[in-house]
Amino acid sequence: MRSRLAIKTHAVLEHFFPERRLFLKSDTDTRFIRLRPATQLLTYAGAAAVIAWAIIATAVLLMDSIGSGNFREQAKRDQITYQQRLNALSLERDARAEEALAAQNRFNAALQQISVMQSELLQSETHRRELETGIDVIQATLRSTMQDRKAAQDALANLEAQTADGDPTSPDTDSQIPVAFLAGALADTARERDQILADAQAALLTAEKLEHDIKLMQEKNNQVFQQLEEAMTISVVPLDKMFRSAGMPTDKIIDQLRRNYSGQGGPLTPLSFTTRGEDDPTVDEIRANKILNQMDLLNLYRIAAERAPFASPVRDAVRYTSGFGHRRDPKTGGRRMHNGSDFAGPSGTDIFATADGVVTHAGWQSGFGKLVTIQHDFGIKTQYAHTSRILVKKGQRVSRGDHIADMGSTGRSTGTHLHYEVRVNGTPVNPMIYIKAASNVFEKQNQRARVESDR
Structure with missing residues (x-):
């Protein structure tokens, strides 16, 4: 086969x-x-x-x-677009910082105006009280003079009656001298009375004018109070929203700041618009103290914002290469959790602290390479990994915007980039929540400022 x-x-x-x-x-x-x-x-x-x-x-x-x-x-086009967007955000951030500074200057000017108006109001009230006291003295003197005049007139009438009846006890010709003296005194008293009446009338006219000036000043005070109240509302509400959008309870934060940072943002002494020693506060006092409390709250928010990472760790043009969450591991190819955000840029790019704090680690750590860890208030900690050079030391206190390291590719890395982490009480959270929260608030404030300028 x-x-x-x-x-x-x-x-x-x-x-x-x-x-x-x-x-x-x-x-x-x-x-x-x-x-x-x-x-x-x-x-x-x-x-x-x-x-x-x-x-x-x-x-x-x-x-x-x-x-x-x-x-x-496509990657080049995406990088160019991202760089343009970062440049635009940087310009917007600078513009918002200038607008915030201008708003602070306007607020200081308004506060100085309130202080001047308060001084004028106190002086006007003191002057009015002095006029009221003078009028009371004049009226008392007038009443005493009228009584003396009436007594003199009665005495003169008795003397004239005795002279007409031929009373042997009546005075002789020489006794006419006291009568003439009394008549002259009565004439002088009448002139003084007329002068006192004229002074009293002038004092009343001055008091009416002062009351009119006080009303005008109160209207100006009301306008200034309204502007300050609107400014406080516009300033405090967006900051409160920024903290809440980042998942930070503002009530606890403010209470903690009042306890630990009273020297920088403690409660202010209430204002008083009167010197009469009255216990019941006036409407202006209530409004002024409310504005001062809001100023205190705004100051506390400012302190909290400086101590929370509401900023970007890089300012140069970089590429956002990886976000927070599960992703494909660049080394092994498996799916793993990524606890931070990656920003790729040229080697040596400056890295900045995103909030005030104390450096708790500055050196090599397995996987992270050269790592900087900063402990902030409210249980927040930030980490800056894969750096090429570290510029701070352990235990050093840093402020937001301080240059702490340079971008590199040390540790477990496929290229030059910054691995940025934010941890709250040890739990990693998305860093872009803080960056976007601050960006959204500043953008809305910028839009609101543009609307106000258009008006």
């Missing part, structure tokens, strides 16, 4: 690949090599396989080259 199959196969191959001989001739001998049909088939099959492999490999290389070129172009 096998021989027949072999014979048939050989016949078929002989039909397509007839047996050939390759002669090799030398000077003394001639030899040949016989190429059987099976050998020729194997040769052709091998050549076809090599050609097919070359064609496929060339096609794959061409497709990979085209695809990688498109990917690089």
